[in-house]
Amino acid sequence: MKVTAMDIYKLLPKTNCGKCGEASCMAFAAKLSQKEAELSSCPQLKGADFEKLTNVLAPAVKEIKIGTGDKAVTIGGDEVLYRYELTYYNQTALAVDLSDDMDDSAFDQKLAEIKNLEFERTGEILKLDAVALRNKSGDAEKFKKAAEKLKDAEIPVILCSFDSNAMEAALDVLGPKRPLIYAATENNIDEMANLALKHNCPVALFVPNDLEKMKQISRKLRESGVKDIVLDPGTYIGEAIGDTMDNFIMIRRLAVEGKDEDFRFPILAVPAVCWINPKEDEILTKMKEATTAAALMNRYADVMILHGVDIWEMMPVLTLRQSLYTDPRKPQSVESKIYEFGTVDENSPVIMTTNFALTYYTVAGDLKSGKVNCYLLVLDTTGKAVDVAVAGGQFNGKAAAELIKDTGVEKLVNHRKLIIPGLAASVSGEIEDESGWEVIVGTRDSSEIPAFLAKIW
Amino acid sequence: MDTMSQILKLLEKTDSIEINEFRMDVDELELTIMPTLQNVVQKVVEKQIEAKKEFESQIEFKYPVKDYAGKVNEVKLGGKNRKTVKLGGQTSLYRFEEPQPNAPTVTFDVFDIPMNGLPRPIKENFEDVMHSPGEWAEKAVKEFGADMITLHLIGTDPKVKDKSLKDAAKDLEEVLQAVKVPLVIGGSGNPKKDPLVLEMAAEVADGERCLLASANLDLDYQKIAQAAVKHDHAVLSWAISDVNMQKVLNKALMKEGLTHNDIVMDPTTCALGYGIEFSIDVMTRTRLSALKGEEILQMPMSSGTTNAWGSREAWMKKDEWGPTKYRGPIWEVVTGLTMMLCGVDIFMMLHPLSVKTLKEIGTTLTYEYKSKESRDISDWINKF
Numbered sequence: 001m002k003v004t005a006m007d008i009y010k011l012l013p014k015t016n017c018g019k020c021g022e023a024s025c026m027a028f029a030a031k032l033s034q035k036e037a038e039l040s041s042c043p044q045l046k047g048a049d050f051e052k053l054t055n056v057l058a059p060a061v062k063e064i065k066i067g068t069g070d071k072a073v074t075i076g077g078d079e080v081l082y083r084y085e086l087t088y089y090n091q092t093a094l095a096v097d098l099s100d101d102m103d104d105s106a107f108d109q110k111l112a113e114i115k116n117l118e119f120e121r122t123g124e125i126l127k128l129d130a131v132a133l134r135n136k137s138g139d140a141e142k143f144k145k146a147a148e149k150l151k152d153a154e155i156p157v158i159l160c161s162f163d164s165n166a167m168e169a170a171l172d173v174l175g176p177k178r179p180l181i182y183a184a185t186e187n188n189i190d191e192m193a194n195l196a197l198k199h200n201c202p203v204a205l206f207v208p209n210d211l212e213k214m215k216q217i218s219r220k221l222r223e224s225g226v227k228d229i230v231l232d233p234g235t236y237i238g239e240a241i242g243d244t245m246d247n248f249i250m251i252r253r254l255a256v257e258g259k260d261e262d263f264r265f266p267i268l269a270v271p272a273v274c275w276i277n278p279k280e281d282e283i284l285t286k287m288k289e290a291t292t293a294a295a296l297m298n299r300y301a302d303v304m305i306l307h308g309v310d311i312w313e314m315m316p317v318l319t320l321r322q323s324l325y326t327d328p329r330k331p332q333s334v335e336s337k338i339y340e341f342g343t344v345d346e347n348s349p350v351i352m353t354t355n356f357a358l359t360y361y362t363v364a365g366d367l368k369s370g371k372v373n374c375y376l377l378v379l380d381t382t383g384k385a386v387d388v389a390v391a392g393g394q395f396n397g398k399a400a401a402e403l404i405k406d407t408g409v410e411k412l413v414n415h416r417k418l419i420i421p422g423l424a425a426s427v428s429g430e431i432e433d434e435s436g437w438e439v440i441v442g443t444r445d446s447s448e449i450p451a452f453l454a455k456i457w
Numbered sequence: 458m459d460t461m462s463q464i465l466k467l468l469e470k471t472d473s474i475e476i477n478e479f480r481m482d483v484d485e486l487e488l489t490i491m492p493t494l495q496n497v498v499q500k501v502v503e504k505q506i507e508a509k510k511e512f513e514s515q516i517e518f519k520y521p522v523k524d525y526a527g528k529v530n531e532v533k534l535g536g537k538n539r540k541t542v543k544l545g546g547q548t549s550l551y552r553f554e555e556p557q558p559n560a561p562t563v564t565f566d567v568f569d570i571p572m573n574g575l576p577r578p579i580k581e582n583f584e585d586v587m588h589s590p591g592e593w594a595e596k597a598v599k600e601f602g603a604d605m606i607t608l609h610l611i612g613t614d615p616k617v618k619d620k621s622l623k624d625a626a627k628d629l630e631e632v633l634q635a636v637k638v639p640l641v642i643g644g645s646g647n648p649k650k651d652p653l654v655l656e657m658a659a660e661v662a663d664g665e666r667c668l669l670a671s672a673n674l675d676l677d678y679q680k681i682a683q684a685a686v687k688h689d690h691a692v693l694s695w696a697i698s699d700v701n702m703q704k705v706l707n708k709a710l711m712k713e714g715l716t717h718n719d720i721v722m723d724p725t726t727c728a729l730g731y732g733i734e735f736s737i738d739v740m741t742r743t744r745l746s747a748l749k750g751e752e753i754l755q756m757p758m759s760s761g762t763t764n765a766w767g768s769r770e771a772w773m774k775k776d777e778w779g780p781t782k783y784r785g786p787i788w789e790v791v792t793g794l795t796m797m798l799c800g801v802d803i804f805m806m807l808h809p810l811s812v813k814t815l816k817e818i819g820t821t822l823t824y825e826y827k828s829k830e831s832r833d834i835s836d837w838i839n840k841f
Contacts, residue, residue: 082738082741083734083737083738084738121730134838134839135839136838136839161838162836208835209827209831211518211520212518215516216518236832236834238817238831239821239824239829239830240829240830240832241818242552242821242822242824242829243826243831245552246551246553246826249551250521254521257521258521261515270834270837272841273834273840276832276834276841283783287783287786287787287790288814290787290791291787291790291791291794294795298795311777311779312778312779312783312784312787313783315778315779315784316729316787316788319729319730319770320733320791320795323729323732323733323734324737328738358730358731385727388697388698388725388732391675391697447769447773
């Protein structure tokens with residue numbers, strides 16, 4: 001359950017000194033409750049009071065950092081079960097595996113693929129975050145050698161081995177880089193806990209399909225002094241994928257609603273298990289892996305290990321992540337005004353779209369890549385996409401006519417032709433009636449604008 | 458203040474004191490504890506007992522299962538001359554609390570005109586039957602295991618082919634004859650003509666318990682609702698990502714005589730990457746309200762998952778994105794899957810592989826927790 005501004009206010013000095021930058025302690029409390037301020041900004045809060053409030057403000061799910069420096073990735077930090085209640089924090093970290101039995105060239109090639117994979121959506125570059133090094137050989141020396149290859153890779157690492165000797169060998173190389181140790185199990189917990197403490201690294205706890213046992217071992221790990229824990233209850237697929245999802249939900253529910261200290265940690269999923277069955281066709285396996293990843297991301301996975309690195313497999317996963325982690329408290333819209341693309345003059349076409357951020361960035365991206373010279377009128381549809389705004393009545397004749405007037409576009413061009421989205425065809429008549437402009441119904445998809453303009457303009 | 462009071466003052470805010478490097482050599486020691494100090498000790502002991510209780514309750518693992526005041530209505534489709542399909546009926550939010558009684562249902566889109574604009578990965582499955590809605594439906598059922606068929610009477614739109622009601626009736630008859638699964642009957646999206654088309658469809662399919670798609674506040678929903686009541690059909694209640702609008706429309710439909718077992722809601726599915734997070738929020742809130750006991754939102758939900766095919770990531774030729782052949786189906790399945798995990802019960806879809814994948818995961822929602830064999834993954838690190 002989220003802590004309220006009132007709960008926080010009670011623990012503040014209540015002096016309204018203003019040194020934190022807020023007008024009053026209540027305003028500061030409100031900011032803190034929304035995670036928009038740092039407790040350290042309050043100069044009067046000291047010692048035990050500071051500690052107490054820090055604990056009150058601690059997120060339901062602990063934040064854990066993997067890696068060091070500006071390439072580190074932070075996972076966890078969530079406060080709520082459902083996105084609409086607040087927002088989700090720290091998007092799911094995506095790691096792709098490398099194994100210690102790959103030859104140098106294959107290893108380097110896949111590492112480069114992982115680092116270079118990117119996909120641009122709505123003005124944002126989406127990328128993978130980490131590599132997971134598997135001790136497939138079972139050999140400590142080989143694991144260490146492979147770890148050497150990642151020493152200067154500048155990407156967070158998850159070290160995967162159940163053998164504490166192999167883990168120790170790899171940590172001798174990568175320990176200072178703060179990799180995630182994967183994994184402590186009921187069989188190696190003492191050795192792995194010691195390694196985690198010695199190298200100050202986070203450690204994953206792998207207890208397949210037994211939450212009761214997971215709780216016991218998580219407690220044991222905590223009692224040994226380990227603070228940064230990631231939970232892996234096992235990724236089962238096929239007919240048992242329901243168990244995986246159930247386990248993830250229960251862990252998160254126990255953390256958020258039950259404040260159960262043994263479960264207040266990020267969750268790790270391994271969609272890569274889809275590759276265990278080699279009888280299947282490779283394309284289908286990649287589809288299954290992406291589907292598994294999507295399902296578990298919808299079910300609170302905070303970090304995932306995947307095997308495939310094809311762009312078409314990763315695109316839906318990266319896109320879902322971008323969607324889930326947008327902040328619902330921030331309007332997804334851009335300023336409603338006139339924008340210029342390329343070089344404009346009095347003969348340039350005038351195009352209209354909505355101020356929904358996704359729509360605007362998609363259209364803007366297409367105008368730029370198509371090297372179009374035009375004016376773009378962005379209509380305030382309260383941040384709704386074209387079809388939704390037409391159905392909801394925000395994209396209407398009056399609003400369009402007002403925008404034409406307010407932007408002064410009539411002084412900028414010597415024609416009176418407005419191109420509207422194909423999906424807004426049904427309101428073309430009313431725009432003509434209200435504005436006196438001629439309306440040309442454009443394409444359904446903005447990627448077709450350059451070709452469309454070449455034809456008609 | 459005497460020393461003792463000072464000490465007590467200091468002790469007020471502490472739970473315990475620790476004395477370092479303390480040594481006492483005595484023959485006999487008698488400790489007299491003042492009443493105030495006794496109080497302090499008493500308090501400390503109480504605190505410890507409480508802490509111990511809390512500690513013990515934290516040690517014990519309990520499944521976080523909840524009770525829900527409400528449940529989701531069950532809507533039956535099909536009947537007279539066809540199979541039945543049940544939608545909804547959940548009494549809990551998650552499977553580990555209570556598996557859902559009915560698996561999510563997929564209905565295949567079929568059109569009354571050859572849809573040359575459909576993406577290639579879909580067309581290649583149905584090209585040979587697109588000239589006939591009956592054959593198209595039959596193929597979807599026989600070859601791809603469709604639970605249901607959605608017939609979109611797109612050709613009735615004055616802007617498309619302006620097919621007459623009579624022609625639309627023929628198309629519907631053809632599909633009713635060709636398959637024995639329940640139907641969703643969709644208009645063209647033309648607000649003036651759809652009520653007439655759906656009224657006709659209700660009569661032609663009298664007693665077959667179809668789902669008429671769809672009623673919304675911008676058209677003559679009364680005509681559609683009345684036809685559904687008269688000929689025993691269910692109605693799809695379509696609101697645009699707005700829980701309040703959904704309530705208003707559901708109430709309006711029930712005023713026309715539809716019961717809570719005759720309505721399915723479509724809160725609108727925005728595709729993956731095109732606002733799916735809005736749909737996630739609305740579907741989640743709707744389902745949570747239903748389970749909390751808000752009766753006007755207790756209907757099963759539907760998703761127009763095919764919206765995913767409008768996403769450029771699904772259809773646009775772009776070499777650096779890899780083959781569209783795989784991108785389309787995966788975009789559709791991730792869109793549908795995400796909606797399914799928010800509680801959606803029926804999915805309108807296009808691609809056989811997406812349908813198969815969604816159904817495989819959907820079926821598991823009806824199983825008991827840990828009732829199925831699972832592969833041993835304890836050594837996954839060296840297994841591939």
